[in-house]
Amino acid sequence: MRFGAGAVVILPERDGQKLDIRDSAGRLAEAVGLARAIYLHVRHEEIVRIRKASAATLLGKGQIERIAAAVAATGSELVVIDGIVSPIQQRNLEKAFGAKVIDRTGLILEIFGERASTKEGTLQVELAHLQYQASRLVRSWTHLERQRGGFGFLGGPGESQIETDRRLIRERIVRLKLDLEDVRRTRGLHRTRRQKAPYPVVALVGYTNAGKSTLFNRLTGADVMAENLLFATLDPTMRAGVLPGFDKVIFSDTVGFVSNLPTQLVAAFRATLEEVGEADIIVHVRDIAHPDSAAQAEDVMTVLRGLKVIDSDRNTPMITALNKIDLLSPEARAGVRTTDDTVPISAVTGEGVEALAACIAATLQSAARVHEISLAAHEGKRQAWLYSHGEVIDREDLEDGSSVLHVRLSEADRARFDLIR
Missing domain, CATH: 3.40.50.300 (P-loop containing nucleotide triphosphate hydrolases)
Incomplete structure (x- = not known):
């Protein structure tokens, strides 16, 4: 699948089922926006009313024929279905449309794969991708080899049939989770440093x-x-x-x-x-x-x-x-x-x-309240911080050079002050 390929976007809407307070046109517009977020050329879009979802194909026979005709007429290579599509439905629809099919989850994962730039973001997207793909091994699965960003839902040079079994995928998921735990610990250290x-x-x-x-x-x-x-x-x-x-x-x-x-x-x-x-x-x-x-x-x-x-x-x-x-x-x-x-x-x-x-x-x-804070004579740095970040209401200087301040501080700022030495 070429980057910037043509796409058909379908919003399946079941009769009597209202997913949220959005209207159908708004949800279709968002689905088109998601497709365009990875620079797909949306050549056809429509809302498809479903009276009863087919376990094999989700859509009815006539609807499939109409969409297949739109795919052929527009020369589209991808059909985006803005909803949940089972692995079997996905496989059958791909055969019927003669084009690759991805659902909403697959599309969002592809966008995130395209956007991730840091090591952490790449790890997070790969983990989510593998967890998604682990349940879809009934169909062809593409490896992480690619000529651009993303994680292979749209295919590309080097696409191949499944060569890795569930055991290898599980092992990779375990490895990614361990790596992300390291990231989480690092983030915790960074947060502690920022709190100081x-x-x-x-x-x-x-x-x-x-x-x-x-x-x-x-x-x-x-x-x-x-x-x-x-x-x-x-x-x-x-x-x-x-x-x-x-x-x-x-x-x-x-x-x-x-x-x-x-x-x-x-x-x-x-x-x-x-x-x-x-x-x-x-x-x-x-x-x-x-x-x-x-x-x-x-x-x-x-x-x-x-x-x-x-x-x-x-x-x-x-x-x-x-x-x-x-x-x-x-x-x-x-x-x-x-x-x-x-x-x-x-x-x-x-x-x-x-x-x-x-x-x-x-x-x-x-959220600030008044705190009584005693400072020794040598604590000039802490005193300056209080004047800079709090509201000093009252100050009493003692004979030994120490002082007692009544300062209005938020609880967060009080906690930060206590870490200053």
């Missing part, structure tokens, strides 16, 4: 293509890839920035979420997404101009709840950035309001970003 540094961490989360990377670049002056593509960012990036009242803040740009994220990827990327749970504050970036903005927001919250980032035991402060207001009509913009934890912005034009930065800073400071 006196800087709060702000994590940007959101649905894929909501504008996180564009906002990240504007807040930090970084140059993270920010294309108008789903999953433009895969590997997490951390950069320093400045907020009102804070001389330095660490911003974290994370992988975007998506509806029906494959379970293999949720598990494989847990180490990466753990960064969100360690943040002092979460900024949820929403594409307010998207017709399914509310559904996308709920998908993000579902993932965060699954990671236990937001639950009864951990309540990390969260601000919502309603992004892309520059794309709204005047009437729609008039209905968007700023609240204590919601700020409308345009990461592209910069409108509202200053207000968002002020809101983040105020939220970081709002």
Whole structure:
């Protein structure tokens, strides 16, 4: 399969089955966007109504004939089915269409394989890929040899029949899990090191293509890839920035979420997404101009709840950035309001970003309480830190050169202060 090949995108919708609050057209548009994220040329797209799914082919005979005709007429080499397709259904549909078939999980895994650039990201994607493929050995399986990114769902030179049995795949999965445990331990050490540094961490989360990377670049002056593509960012990036009242803040740009994220990827990327749970504050970036903005927001919250980032035991402060207001009509913009934890912005034009930065800073400071702290005469470094990062309300200098300060600090900053020596 050539890179940038022609594709047909199909959204199967069963009668009486409503998967989420999105409309069918919106879900089909997202599936097309996923295909284009790896530069496939979508030559035909349609919604297929299914009265009763066939165990052998998913689709009915007439539907298969119609799609096969569309594949032939457009010269497409790939059919993307935005849903779950069993191995047997996949094999039978490939024979009927005369083209390769992948389902939603396979497509997202292919995108992630294309995007992964760090060692950690590559390991995570390979693990998810093998876990997915382990259940699909009834069909031909491609090795990891390839002429481009991705993990072989789309094939390419060197494609061959299965030559590796389940035992070898299991052994590779075990090896990858051990390697990822090493990554997780390394990340833990990095987090401990950052906690020793006196800087709060702000994590940007959101649905894929909501504008996180564009906002990240504007807040930090970084140059993270920010294309108008789903999953433009895969590997997490951390950069320093400045907020009102804070001389330095660490911003974290994370992988975007998506509806029906494959379970293999949720598990494989847990180490990466753990960064969100360690943040002092979460900024949820929403594409307010998207017709399914509310559904996308709920998908993000579902993932965060699954990671236990937001639950009864951990309540990390969260601000919502309603992004892309520059794309709204005047009437729609008039209905968007700023609240204590919601700020409308345009990461592209910069409108509202200053207000968002002020809101983040105020939220970081709002959890603060007054602490009484005694400092010896030689602890000038610790004293300077308190004046820089806290609000010194009162100070008493004692005869021996020591001092007692009453300082307003957040719990996170108090913990950081205690690590300074």
